[in-house]
Amino acid sequence: MKTPKNLKTLAIIFLALAFVGFLDATYLTTQHYLGAIPPCVLTEGCSAVLTSEWSKVFGLPVALLGAVYYLVLLILVVAYLKTGREKFLLTASFMTALGIISSIWLVVLQFFIIKEICFYCMISATTSTALFVVGLFILVKSRRENQTPKSFNPSQVT
Amino acid sequence: MNNNESYKQIVFWAAIIIGIGLVVAGMIWLVSLQANKPTDGSVTIENTIAPDDWVKGNRNAEVILIEYSDFQCPACAYYSPLVNTLSDEFGDRLAFVYRHFPLPKHQNSKPMVYAAEAAGMQEKFWEMHGLIFDGQTKWADEKDVKNIIVGYAESLGLNVEQFVKDLDSVELKKRMDETFQKNDRIGITYTPTFFLNGKRISNPKSYAEFKDIIAKAINENPEKP
Numbered sequence: 262m263k264t265p266k267n268l269k270t271l272a273i274i275f276l277a278l279a280f281v282g283f284l285d286a287t288y289l290t291t292q293h294y295l296g297a298i299p300p301c302v303l304t305e306g307c308s309a310v311l312t313s314e315w316s317k318v319f320g321l322p323v324a325l326l327g328a329v330y331y332l333v334l335l336i337l338v339v340a341y342l343k344t345g346r347e348k349f350l351l352t353a354s355f356m357t358a359l360g361i362i363s364s365i366w367l368v369v370l371q372f373f374i375i376k377e378i379c380f381y382c383m384i385s386a387t388t389s390t391a392l393f394v395v396g397l398f399i400l401v402k403s404r405r406e407n408q409t410p411k412s413f414n415p416s417q418v419t
Numbered sequence: 420m421n422n423n424e425s426y427k428q429i430v431f432w433a434a435i436i437i438g439i440g441l442v443v444a445g446m447i448w449l450v451s452l453q454a455n456k457p458t459d460g461s462v463t464i465e466n467t468i469a470p471d472d473w474v475k476g477n478r479n480a481e482v483i484l485i486e487y488s489d490f491q492c493p494a495c496a497y498y499s500p501l502v503n504t505l506s507d508e509f510g511d512r513l514a515f516v517y518r519h520f521p522l523p524k525h526q527n528s529k530p531m532v533y534a535a536e537a538a539g540m541q542e543k544f545w546e547m548h549g550l551i552f553d554g555q556t557k558w559a560d561e562k563d564v565k566n567i568i569v570g571y572a573e574s575l576g577l578n579v580e581q582f583v584k585d586l587d588s589v590e591l592k593k594r595m596d597e598t599f600q601k602n603d604r605i606g607i608t609y610t611p612t613f614f615l616n617g618k619r620i621s622n623p624k625s626y627a628e629f630k631d632i633i634a635k636a637i638n639e640n641p642e643k644p
Contacts, residue, residue: 287443291450300609300622301492301522312493332439339435377524 268402269342272350275395276338279353282388283331289324289381310379315370323367327385330360334392347403354396360389464605466617471598473517473544475506480514481640482616484633487518487602489610490532490551491525491559494622498611499552501626505633512637517548519595520602520610527564532595534568537585541577550575616640 289311310316316323337353340346364386371378466483468474486502488495506515521528531551538547550571558567572582585591613620615636623629 284442284446287446288450291443291447295447295450300494300611301489301525302609303522303524335439336435343431 268347268350268399268406271395271399271402272338272341275350275353275392275399276335276342278388278392278395279331279334279338282385282392283328283335285381285384285388286324286327286331289385290322290328293322293324307377307379307381310371310375310377310382313370313375315367315375327363330356330363331388334360350399351403354399357389357393357396361393364389462606462619463617464614464619466614468514468516473539473548475503475515475517475545476509476513477511478514480512482509482512482633482636483514483516485516485518485614487520487605487607487610487612487614489520489522489525489528490535491528491555492522492610493555495611496552496555498622499549501629503549504626505629508630509633509637513633518602519598520607520612521599522610525559527558527561529595530564530568531558533586533591534571536591536595537582538572538575538577540585541582543575543577546575547571 293311293316311324318326334353334356337349337356341349341353367382368386371382464485466485468478468483484502484505486498488498502515506513519532521532535544535547535551538544554567554571558564561567568586569579569583572579607619611622613622615632620632623632
């Protein structure tokens with residue numbers, strides 16, 4: 262019974278990371294809609310990054326897309342923890358590839374194109390990278406687990 | 420699945436949705452709290468117009484709006500037409516003062532300051548100021564903005580030869596360095612920063628809000644007989 266426990270621990274770490282990402286992206290999204298015109302600040306580049314032409318995709322702020330992404334991950338992991346059905350967790354783990362690819366692009370934009378670093382955007386890049394790593398662990402664990410003869414029903418364990 | 424079980428399911432997911440809703444609501448509350456910081460009079464400046472200040476409207480107006488601004492700052496470009504309209508709307512009742520505060524991270528801010536000042540020597544400061552802000556997205560990332568600046572001067576019908584001479588002059592740069600240092604001492608950290616009759620105001624979120632603030636100040640300061 263050791264493996265499912267590990268998987269559950271990983272799922273909880275995943276949940277916590279997705280929650281941090283969700284808070285961060287929600288903060289930036291509300292900033293976008295309520296903050297009106299962010300002034301140009303002496304010390305940091307958030308306003309430059311968040312008002313740049315790359316801050317929107319199809320008219321939607323990137324922060325909002327991020328918030329939705331983290332929300333989907335959160336719901337999938339909660340669904341896994343609630344039902345014990347691994348496919349929820351595996352879907353979430355696969356989805357982290359989406360997050361890390363977007364994050365790499367957004368970090369490249371900040372470093373090389375906008376040449377300003379936005380602290381809150383870097384937090385999101387960090388959480389998506391961590392989620393990707395945890396997702397990999399989950400995929401590896403679950404594969405190993407499925408290779409061993411099944412002697413238990415996961416939905417009873419979780 | 421029996422009824423009790425599905426009832427539990429519904430309650431569970433409703434709780435999750437409410438939880439997420441609360442997190443989002445809390446975030447909106449936090450951000451709006453931040454955004455609506457009261458108009459703080461904590462930072463003040465001397466409410467006088469210097470002889471070398473660029474003033475739009477009536478120099479002797481009872482209400483003075485001073486802006487510290489950076490030509491390369493997107494927020495400043497956003498406010499530029501707003502302030503213009505304010506100045507038109509309130510006419511003689513308002514003095515609008517534009518002061519330079521180029522942020523070090525903006526490489527083209529200072530060249531644009533020189534451009535505006537050189538145009539100012541031919542009495543076209545505000546015209547150049549308008550062109551610079553209108554074209555901000557076009558020149559902000561350029562390595563060399565001189566051609567663009569000269570193009571602006573031509574389109575304003577300036578004496579271009581004189582303009583270029585003034586633009587490149589050491590005196591102008593020296594004079595502006597003094598101005599930058601003077602404006603630096605105010606201790607502001609962002610642009611645009613607006614002072615209304617010497618008191619810093621938080622940046623209005625819309626034209627209507629800005630207009631209300633100015634109108635209120637004008638009502639509080641009746642015209643001298």
